[in-house]
Amino acid sequence: ATTNNACKIELIVNGQVTATEQLTLNVDSQQLMPSGSNKLKLTCSLIEQSVFGFNKDEILDVIWDKNSSNILQLPASHPSYLLPSGNFSVLFTIDTHTKSMQQIYWQDVAIYLNDSLVNNTTMGAFYGLCLTLILYVFFMGRTLNDNRFQLYSVYVFCAATFFLLQEGQLNIVLPNHSFLLSHQLYLIFAGLTVFSATVFIVRLTDLHLTWPKTSHYFLTPSAALALAFSVIIPFLEHNAIGSFFSQLMAWLTLLIMLVILLLIAIQSFRKVAIARLVFLSLLLMVAAMVFRIAFHDFNPFLTRYALIIAFAIEAFIFAIAVSSRVKNINLQKIKAEKDANTDALCKVYNRRGWDVKANALLTQHKQGAGILSLLYIDINDFKIINDTHGHDSGDKALIIISKIIKKQVRENDIVGRIGGDEFVIVGLFENEKQANNLAHRIKTRLSSLTLRIQGAADISASASVGQVKFSTSPASVTAMLDLADKSMYQAKREKKNERQGNLQID
Ligand SMILES: Nc1nc2c(ncn2[C@@H]2O[C@H](COP(=O)(O)OP(=O)(O)OP(=O)(O)O)[C@@H](O)[C@H]2O)c(=O)[nH]1
DSSP, X not given: OOOSOEEEEEEEETTEEEEEEEEBTTBOEEEEEOSEEEEEEEEEEESSOEEEEEOOXXXXXXXXXXXXXXXXXXXXXXXXXXXXXXXXXXXXXEEESSOEXXXXXXXXXXXXXXXXXXXXXXXXXXXXXXXXXXXXXXXXXXXXXXXXXXXXXXXXXXXHHHHHXXXXXXXXXXXTOHHHHSHHHHHHHHHHHHHHHHHHHHHHTTHHHHSHHXXXXXXXXXXXXXXXXXXXXXXXXXXXXXXXXXXXXXXHHHHHHHHHHHXXXXXXXXXXXXXHHHXXXXXXXXXXXXXXXXXXXXXXXXXXXXXXXXXXXXXXXXXXXXXXXXXXXXXXXXHHHHHHHBOTXXXXXXXXXXXXXXXXXXXXXXXXXXXXXXXXXXXXXXXXXXXXXXXXXXXXXXXXXXXHHHHHSOTTOEEEEEETTEEEEEEEESSHHHHHXXXXXXXXXXXXXXXXXXXXXXXXXXXXXXXXXXXXXXXXXXXXXXXXXXXXXXXXXXXXXXXXXXXXXX
16 A cells, blocks of 8 residues: 655667656656657556646657556546556656757646646636627727738737637647647647737838838848748757757747837837837736746746736737827827818818818708708908908918907808808808898998907908898709809999999088
8 A cells, every 4th residue: 555655757769768767746857858759657656646747838648658548648638647546557658849948747636626627717818808899909900901900910819820820729629739839830839929019019110100110121031031930940850950049940030029129119219109018018918028038948837927927018009009000090080180170360161171061960850841041241342451451460360360250150050161251150050040140240240340350450451241041942952052142243243333422412
């Protein structure tokens, strides 16, 4: 009967034991294994069941000897086995493709369960966050038709897949697919991550516009080279050349990140929008990467977690940066649209903007009832005002008159300046009386004006106002304008005749 737990592992080459490793319960141990097929012997004497497994990802397959039916494979991210109690000795083969230190763990069942629960929950939360960000930003990008957002999703997808393959969670749902655990597949996703991240960051922060040469001749080609390495390395012999290329890829990636970091630091210094956010998250990522390269074999678990945590924070910050860009782009679009439709001097609609709004009102009138009324306002003898007081004072007079008009109208009436001294108002009224009231107010208010202009002489001005009303919708806004224009000329002529009549009487 066994009185204490003990396990040892022996490496067997040509039938000879070449190395022995005494395992310690709940302490990871290292075993150097040449690449290829390694025969090993596990000898245990156990009071109770325990868990035995491998941490590293270079393992292609673990094949147990025929007499190992009492050793149970557990659904886990890495090859893990439940060892029975009692004394036993069993042979197994490990296929690896790189000569490496294998991390072997031998744990209490309770500790193993706790560790894998923590690991899988943490990783599950991480994948959930990534998936949410990927989908959210992707569909936001589709709505806004800007490929920066799709690039973000591609980048986060590649990185999350890289972590998924490296951490091995796919192995839980798809056991016995050793390819999923293999170095090859996750290395390619590492390359894809470097490439998509570079393209995304360049587009997000407009590095291709600020430093076109650096981004065309260094950043994009280097990222493509790192991607090419990641595809080539799995096909190389796992010897000095292979590890040289692996190192090269790691350092190239670090170099790309440092250059981007430097450029974005300059942008932050120049106070370019979102540059600081991007800088912060990149700094975090570089710190995690330096840690990963410098302490490569120090503690793989910790090294991987540092990168995952840094990446989760980075992905989140990038999502904020992307949405902040969306906001900026949207605001710019809205402002540009508004500017294109606004008269710069009087801050009412210009011809283009007024036409759009007037058409919308006409459509509304066609669908409903009420009176559509258009007022056409032309300032009298504005040329004389300009000639007498100067163009600058003329401008100020136009501003004051437009303010007077805006004060008289209701919120939904549409005021536009469609010519030098010509204003139009279109509105929808419940009845003719309401429409006439507005026309009357405008005509009275503009019939005789004294405009006070700071630092200049007062200007006397007046305007002629024409009105057209429709209970049945007119054919078009142009037709409506033509009629209103004629009505205004009629009013102007009458006013001139009146004045001439007055002169003759005098
Ligand atoms: N200050 C200023 N003047 C403008 C602007 N746009 C047009 N004008 C001037 O407005 C004047 C309009 O002149 P006309 O169309 O001959 O009309 P009017 O002098 O008002 O004469 P009636 O319409 O017959 O009463 C022209 O002298 C234009 O140069 C502007 O933005 N600022």
